[in-house]
Amino acid sequence: MLINEIDDYIEKMSKNLSFKTSNAFEVSKKFKLKRNTASHYLNLLVHSKRLLKISTRPVIFIGSEWFLNNGGNGELDGFQSLRDLHDFMKKNQKKAPFSEIIGHDASLYPILEQLRAAAMYPGKGLPTILTGETGSGKSYLAKKFYEYCEEKSLVSSDAPFISFNCAQYADNPELLTSSLFGYKKGAFTGAEEDHVGIFEQAQNGVLFLDEVQRLSAHGQEKLFTYLDDSVVYRVGEATHPRQLNVRLLFATTESLGSSFLKTFIRRIPVQIKVPSIYERTLSEKKELIWSFFMAESKIVNREFKIYPELIDELVKVRYKDNIGGMKSKIKKIVAMSIIHDNGDLLLKPEQSKKISFHKNQEELQIITPQTTLPDIISQKGSNDNALNRMISLITNSISAGGETMDFGELASNCYNAVNDFNDYLVFKHAQSDMPINYYSTEINRIIDFFRDDYNRKFVGKTC
Structure with missing residues (x-):
């Protein structure tokens, strides 16, 4: 039916954020209708709650399905302006876990893509190991990985997330093994009752094993049965495999070629290096x-x-x-x-x-x-982003030079970068009341930055 085709068209425009083409005039052109006929169909869709109306001039229509999927609630009463819609969506939209991570669209983008792939792989996902220096954010990424799995309904909202630091048991490999896999009553002296291990506690959820390099060769081999067959054995239960569904994340501060069995590493297909600060x-x-x-x-x-x-x-x-x-x-x-x-x-x-x-x-x-x-970023404005872009370009120029660089040579190498920066400020932020000494202050600050951090020397005046 034609009304359904119009509904589909508005939903498509909403998904593409093409709101300016979601009005009666554009619909009349698209479907070769009279303007009042197009308005009639659009208003029928509004009354049936399939579209929302934004009372601009001309009136804009948006798809209710798109609205509800992007943070909207069941109150489909419409808005007075696109700004009202934007403010409402910003206030109510739940951010995707990975989009909350600083650097999600820059230095961490390829890392998050690999984590998405590991999570979305059928079954229990792909085992993943994060490598990187102490304090680089591996534990934080593991928690965000769990939240991503929850958002995508790969695990239930009440699924466990268990973080276990293997370093705490480094001096007692037997205790480490029994803590991970559990043990049967009587398996060893002091085992007075059955004990559920960390693996079983993480059933249907995510298990994050930090400092996994502290696992002995025997401990790594004990993981093979789960990595290969999704089963674990409690200590003292060699004939009673327990089938589990646990998503595995590992982390280490050491290189993968140092403390790990090759047979262990080859069972972990996703290997991610987390960058230092x-x-x-x-x-x-x-x-x-x-x-x-x-x-x-x-x-x-x-x-x-x-x-x-x-x-x-x-x-x-x-x-x-x-x-x-x-x-x-x-x-x-x-x-x-x-x-x-x-x-x-x-x-x-x-x-x-x-x-x-x-x-x-x-x-x-x-x-x-x-x-x-976002409050701070909006206050700082896009000038800072443009400045960062200029700094990045200047970095490449300076890094390519020798230990001593004449300022005239620097100016020549960075001419295009500075021009791009100026063009950005003039043409994209013409309304800015930035003082003229902003340029010299900021560029001098950049040069100080490279002098201190890159041990470069500059001959002659700066700016």
Whole structure:
């Protein structure tokens, strides 16, 4: 029927976010109808709750199926403007677990693609091992993997997520084995009753084995039966296999060629290296810093006023324990600020000589317990993203040079990058009231950054 074809067309336009073509005029052209006939069909679909109406000029229609699948509720009463629709969706839409991860669309994108593939593989998914330095975020990714499985209905909403650190039992391999697989009453001295192991506790859920390199060769071999046949044996039950459905994630800080049996590693098809904090982009480092300050603001239930120089300083720090080290340092900064609290928690850089004179409070970033990361990103605007793009291009130019580079040579190498940055500001952000000295200040800051972090020398004037 024609009305169903119109409904399908509006749903398709909604999925493509082509709202400007979802009106009576466009429908009349598409289906060769009179304008009032198209309006009649569209209003019938609104009355039957198959479409929603947005009272703009011209009136826009959106598909109710698309609306409900993207965070909408059952109240299909329509909206006064596209802005109202946008605000409603932003408020009510539940974020996908992986989209909440800082770097999901940049340095971590290929990693998350592999985790999606591992999760979506039929059956119990593919066993996966995460490698990376201490504090790089392996445990966090494991938890997000579980949430992704839950979102995609690969596990039930009440399915267990069990994180087990093998390092806690490194000096007692027998205890480690019995903890993982359980044991039968009388299997050894002290086994006074049957014991359910970690594997069985994780049935129909996700088991994350951290520091898995602490498993002995015998312990790794004990995993073969599950990796091959999805069964485990409790200690003392050699003839009683227990069939399980557990999704497996492993993590290690060591290389896969060091502490692991080759026969163990070849049974883990998805092997992912998690980047250190020094392999993350500049914008990701800043977002991580902001996210930790926001978390601290919630914990202490206080408002922070943060000098922008503090963020620059934290970006440059060489953190011993990666993201975990960054988090700890920010906790210490907040703790020290509380000690010297004089009403406002004013967070300054440690090197006071780098503090510029802030003539008004607007130059400080204010963090409250209610602040979200999108709030900060929107306040910073796209200029920072354009600046990060310029920094990335300049990095490539400088990294390709020798230990000493004349500033004129640098300017030549980076000319296009700076021009792109200027074009972005002029043509895409013409409404900005940015002061003219922004350019020289920021570019000089970039050069200081590379002088300190890349040990480069510059001859002559900067900007």
